[in-house]
Amino acid sequence: MYSKKPYHIYSKWLKEVYGEKVYKIPINIPVTCPNRDGSKGTGGCIYCGAKGGGNETLSESLSVSEQLKQNIAYIGKRYHSKKFIVFFQSFTNTHCEFSDFKRWILESLDDSIVEIAISTRPDAISTEQLDFLAALKQEKGIEITLELGLQSINDRTLEILNRCHTVADYCQAVKNIRTMNLKTCTHLILDLPWDQESDMIKAAGLLSAVQTDFVKCHALYIEHDTVLCDWYQAGKVSLLTKEDYINRAILFLEHLNPDIVIQRLIGRAPEADTVITNWNSSWWKIKEMLEEKMHKENKYQGRLY
Numbered sequence: 407m408y409s410k411k412p413y414h415i416y417s418k419w420l421k422e423v424y425g426e427k428v429y430k431i432p433i434n435i436p437v438t439c440p441n442r443d444g445s446k447g448t449g450g451c452i453y454c455g456a457k458g459g460g461n462e463t464l465s466e467s468l469s470v471s472e473q474l475k476q477n478i479a480y481i482g483k484r485y486h487s488k489k490f491i492v493f494f495q496s497f498t499n500t501h502c503e504f505s506d507f508k509r510w511i512l513e514s515l516d517d518s519i520v521e522i523a524i525s526t527r528p529d530a531i532s533t534e535q536l537d538f539l540a541a542l543k544q545e546k547g548i549e550i551t552l553e554l555g556l557q558s559i560n561d562r563t564l565e566i567l568n569r570c571h572t573v574a575d576y577c578q579a580v581k582n583i584r585t586m587n588l589k590t591c592t593h594l595i596l597d598l599p600w601d602q603e604s605d606m607i608k609a610a611g612l613l614s615a616v617q618t619d620f621v622k623c624h625a626l627y628i629e630h631d632t633v634l635c636d637w638y639q640a641g642k643v644s645l646l647t648k649e650d651y652i653n654r655a656i657l658f659l660e661h662l663n664p665d666i667v668i669q670r671l672i673g674r675a676p677e678a679d680t681v682i683t684n685w686n687s688s689w690w691k692i693k694e695m696l697e698e699k700m701h702k703e704n705k706y707q708g709r710l711y
């Protein structure tokens with residue numbers, strides 16, 4: 407294990423900004439997604455499972471304050487932490503009535519909360535929501551991050567994924583969010599079989615140019631009861647290898663602005679929900695392999711930026 411990371415690691419950034427360890431508290435609210443309910447598309451993205459990306463959340467039937475209380479009691483005790491980030495994680499958390507959005511956000515505030523992170527789509531954030539969040543940030547002195555699913559920088563791949571938004575939608579969303587002095591975190595799947603290695607360089611260039619603050623990367627995994635699962639089982643799509651993923655991740659990091667903070671290099675999903683995740687290896691082993699390769703080959707984030 408190397409102590410110095412060859413990329414701008416989130417845990418270090420959190421410690422620098424907040425002076426101590428800060429943990430995310432996942433919150434589940436009763437929202438769906440415009441790409442599922444017909445407002446934008448139907449059926450959802452081909453890889454999206456029943457939980458809409460929220461794998462560690464409590465039931466949405468519990469109020470926001472109850473989820474917060476239970477999670478803080480558990481995580482705070484386990485990690486001896488006193489500061490937290492509320493993370494609205496599943497589905498599209500801005501796809502709701504503004505009055506509900508406002509109520510849920512306000513309910514999530516507590517003295518121990520230093521930041522709010524909201525997972526959403528690039529085409530699903532209203533001006534009203536941004537105005538409210540910007541005012542809240544100023545009034546309470548807390549940070550607010552909008553997490554945007556982009557996944558690929560190819561419009562053609564986005565079409566195959568049935569994302570029902572474009573790369574231009576993403577660029578516009580980042581611009582709107584930055585204008586309001588809020589932060590953005592961009593989600594990417596680095597090993598989509600329809601993308602090429604050269605797309606990693608383009609993705610790093612685009613994310614650097616639009617000045618996203620954070621990035622979350624993950625590998626393509628196959629969840630049960632998804633279109634992707636049907637394609638995979640019918641032999642219509644094959645996954646890239648673990649080595650491909652590592653090579654692509656390194657290529658991406660080397661071309662990325664070194665100031666952008668990496669929140670995640672490889673994702674994870676519960677075994678019970680998936681046919682295959684991370685080549686049946688543990689996520690931290692893949693992360694270690696990636697870091698070891700970067701150290702051995704003297705590669706680091708921003709080297710080719």
Ligand code: SF4
Pocket residue numbers: 439440441442449450451454455458459496497498527555569
């Ligand atoms: S936009 Fe997100 S929540 Fe909606 S279908 Fe796609 S992955 Fe699922």
